[in-house]
Amino acid sequence: MYTPLQNRSEEGEGSQSSCDQLLEKESYESYRPSRSNRKRFFIPVFVTIATTLLAFILGTWVGSQKFAPTNRKYLEHVQNYSPILKEADTSIHKVSFNGSFMKENVFRQGAGPEVDAAWESLGVNYRSVAIPVSEASASGLTPSHVQINSKYGGGFPANVEGLHHLHCLNLLRQSLYFNYNYYHEQGIGAFKNKDSIIRFHVTHCLDIIRQQLMCRPDTGVLGQVWWDKAAPKAFVDFNTGHKCRNFEAVRKWAEERQIDDSVPEDFLMPPGDSEDVYDAIP
Numbered sequence: 299m300y301t302p303l304q305n306r307s308e309e310g311e312g313s314q315s316s317c318d319q320l321l322e323k324e325s326y327e328s329y330r331p332s333r334s335n336r337k338r339f340f341i342p343v344f345v346t347i348a349t350t351l352l353a354f355i356l357g358t359w360v361g362s363q364k365f366a367p368t369n370r371k372y373l374e375h376v377q378n379y380s381p382i383l384k385e386a387d388t389s390i391h392k393v394s395f396n397g398s399f400m401k402e403n404v405f406r407q408g409a410g411p412e413v414d415a416a417w418e419s420l421g422v423n424y425r426s427v428a429i430p431v432s433e434a435s436a437s438g439l440t441p442s443h444v445q446i447n448s449k450y451g452g453g454f455p456a457n458v459e460g461l462h463h464l465h466c467l468n469l470l471r472q473s474l475y476f477n478y479n480y481y482h483e484q485g486i487g488a489f490k491n492k493d494s495i496i497r498f499h500v501t502h503c504l505d506i507i508r509q510q511l512m513c514r515p516d517t518g519v520l521g522q523v524w525w526d527k528a529a530p531k532a533f534v535d536f537n538t539g540h541k542c543r544n545f546e547a548v549r550k551w552a553e554e555r556q557i558d559d560s561v562p563e564d565f566l567m568p569p570g571d572s573e574d575v576y577d578a579i580p
């Protein structure tokens with residue numbers, strides 16, 4: 299049964315349990331001191347919570363700005379620095395590998411000018427670049443390394459590791475049992491050397507590629523596909539997706555900075571310390 303407010307307040311006089319009572323002038327007055335006590339308690343608590351929240355949000359934002367894992371920061375974390383990281387695109391792209399077993403692309407063709415041109419276009423035979431003295435230390439170059447005479451601009455002659463890996467893979471390709479005779483007879487590049495040196499060159503290349511692949515093992519996985527409609531059989535699916543650097547940007551960086559083909563006799567600074575000179579090719 300509905301009881302009018304006034305009546306109820308009369309009924310409930312002395313009882314603090316009714317909420318409606320708080321609206322009653324008399325009750326409100328009597329409750330006032332305790333409410334301002336609460337205020338005194340809640341304002342500092344509220345300010346503390348608000349300040350903490352604000353500091354957290356601000357801190358998170360500042361932190362995310364400073365430590366955001368940009369591609370460049372990430373790359374500096376997982377590989378050696380060189381000015382390429384500053385001067386060439388460091389973006390990452392999704393790439394589908396062509397894992398065809400039976401269909402040969404240009405890089406897989408038998409020895410000849412076409413396949414050679416394809417590999418050449420990757421920058422496998424680029425000449426050195428000059429790493430400026432200011433970038434040397436960060437790039438892992440020490441005073442023991444070979445330097446260019448300051449009258450020719452100074453700096454350290456150097457090659458991009460990634461292009462050397464491809465150079466090596468290309469030498470392995472040329473050394474495959476079905477390609478070897480062709481390149482050996484041509485006698486150019488690595489095949490100018492005598493056979494014992496070619497062998498060292500090839501095994502050096504094999505082992506560098508091994509170490510590079512083991513340095514960053516690809517933890518993606520290869521699933522399997524069905525082939526043969528008549529009698530389905532499983533076969534590894536090598537056509538997988540990958541996240542790749544911009545190879546073209548790295549290649550171009552190295553291409554544009556190649557040191558001149560012919561350089562003066564005194565292009566290189568002589569060794570500073572005889573301790574820096576090895577007895578034999580390391």
Ligand SMILES: *[C@@H]1O[C@H](CO)[C@@H](O)[C@H](O)[C@H]1NC(C)=O
Nearest residue numbers: 396397398401402403404537
């Ligand atoms: C891989 O390359 C071959 C030869 O160029 C081509 O025929 C084939 O369609 C390619 N496969 C994929 C999955 O792109």
